[in-house]
Amino acid sequence: QDRVEINFWHAMGGQLGERVDQFASDFNAMQDTYQVNSIYQGNYTETMTTAVAAFRAGEQPHIVQVFEVGTATMMSAADNGAIYPVHQLMEDAGIEFDEASYISGVISYYSDTEGNLLSLPFNSSTPVMWYNADMFEAAGVEVPTTWDEVVEASRALKANGVESPFGFGWQSWTMIENYSAWHNIPLGTMENGFAGVGTEFTFNNDAVVNHIQRIADMGEEGLFTYGGRRGDSRGMFVNGEVAMWINSSAYYGGFVNDITDFEFGQAMLPLDTDVADAPQNSIIGGATLWVLQGHEADEYQGAAEFLAFLSTAEQQADWAGSTGYVPITTAAADLMTEQGFFEENPGTDTAIEQLSLNEPTPASRGLRFGNFVQIRDVINEELEAVWSGDKTAREAMDAAVERGNDLLRRFEAANS
Numbered sequence: 001q002d003r004v005e006i007n008f009w010h011a012m013g014g015q016l017g018e019r020v021d022q023f024a025s026d027f028n029a030m031q032d033t034y035q036v037n038s039i040y041q042g043n044y045t046e047t048m049t050t051a052v053a054a055f056r057a058g059e060q061p062h063i064v065q066v067f068e069v070g071t072a073t074m075m076s077a078a079d080n081g082a083i084y085p086v087h088q089l090m091e092d093a094g095i096e097f098d099e100a101s102y103i104s105g106v107i108s109y110y111s112d113t114e115g116n117l118l119s120l121p122f123n124s125s126t127p128v129m130w131y132n133a134d135m136f137e138a139a140g141v142e143v144p145t146t147w148d149e150v151v152e153a154s155r156a157l158k159a160n161g162v163e164s165p166f167g168f169g170w171q172s173w174t175m176i177e178n179y180s181a182w183h184n185i186p187l188g189t190m191e192n193g194f195a196g197v198g199t200e201f202t203f204n205n206d207a208v209v210n211h212i213q214r215i216a217d218m219g220e221e222g223l224f225t226y227g228g229r230r231g232d233s234r235g236m237f238v239n240g241e242v243a244m245w246i247n248s249s250a251y252y253g254g255f256v257n258d259i260t261d262f263e264f265g266q267a268m269l270p271l272d273t274d275v276a277d278a279p280q281n282s283i284i285g286g287a288t289l290w291v292l293q294g295h296e297a298d299e300y301q302g303a304a305e306f307l308a309f310l311s312t313a314e315q316q317a318d319w320a321g322s323t324g325y326v327p328i329t330t331a332a333a334d335l336m337t338e339q340g341f342f343e344e345n346p347g348t349d350t351a352i353e354q355l356s357l358n359e360p361t362p363a364s365r366g367l368r369f370g371n372f373v374q375i376r377d378v379i380n381e382e383l384e385a386v387w388s389g390d391k392t393a394r395e396a397m398d399a400a401v402e403r404g405n406d407l408l409r410r411f412e413a414a415n416s
């Protein structure tokens, strides 16, 4: 008998992609009714764009992985009937699905206004500060906990021969979105867009502008080198050119494999003591799995069973432990603790500690801005103009807010 096929498009390259393919082959091996085809479609933006085009052509996959910034766009697709909401899918498939077992910051990000979960949380991360422990030891400095200390440590590392002490990736996510949440500053009005499409950006505030200017000044001083929009600068950290690198916790698994000639660690994001006395909480990144409409009932049954398989504590704990994504269910986190994972691998609890540091506020719960994929490109362009010395941080943030608001208004016009 032929198996029922389920197409699953994902955006995980390299080692992460191999692990995702493994989920599909394990699922295929444990039953003989369904066949999940795990297909890599490029980076997050490419996968989302390809899925939207495929939907228009009637060739959409059953399941697609979409990064967190695509959430508002996918929710509007849900309003238009293009999405099979996960809570509904599970109910129709007769699979018990306990939303309360997920950590709250993850569930609230992906639920609609009635509290219904629309997509399946799968790979949630948060930015942390990766550091080269050997370089710190050689320079005789402590790993910084504040931004003033980041600058001081960078100077000491530079004096000790480190080419470019500080760097980061996913700059809008790490340096603006998470910087803001960490200091409990909204990025925009209306609870960062959670309260409606009429939201406007406000991230051209003094705190963010001063922060971006501080990094630009570090660049002038030779303490920071810009290395690209996503994870492109990862090699600079792995090769020992950069001593501190702020980016996703999900680089952990790759670092364990690829960093063999120095000790690395992860620490909490630095605090800007001019702005707050203590950190609030960081926000998630990564992606969720969306189920698209237009397929047969038996295929959806298989899709639901595959999603349920991905959500088991065993699978989630293995995924989190091997990648650095956060264990998103309490059962998975408990299992990892029981297995001694956090104790044996110091620092691996940094992401979860940051996410659960305080009860999230409207400024730290996350963001839900329409057209945010395009808006991140605008922010990238404006930040690049700062790093190249063409604009001051003030000019660039004012321009990013103005251009971003224009894209928000277009989203509002199309969705109200």
Ligand SMILES: O=P(O)(O)OC[C@H](O)CO
Pocket (backbone or CB within 6 Å): 044, 067, 068, 069, 123, 124, 125, 126, 170, 173, 248, 249, 250, 284, 285, 286, 287
């Ligand atoms: O590298 P990831 O999967 O943790 O994702 C980073 C950002 O959240 C993408 O928007």
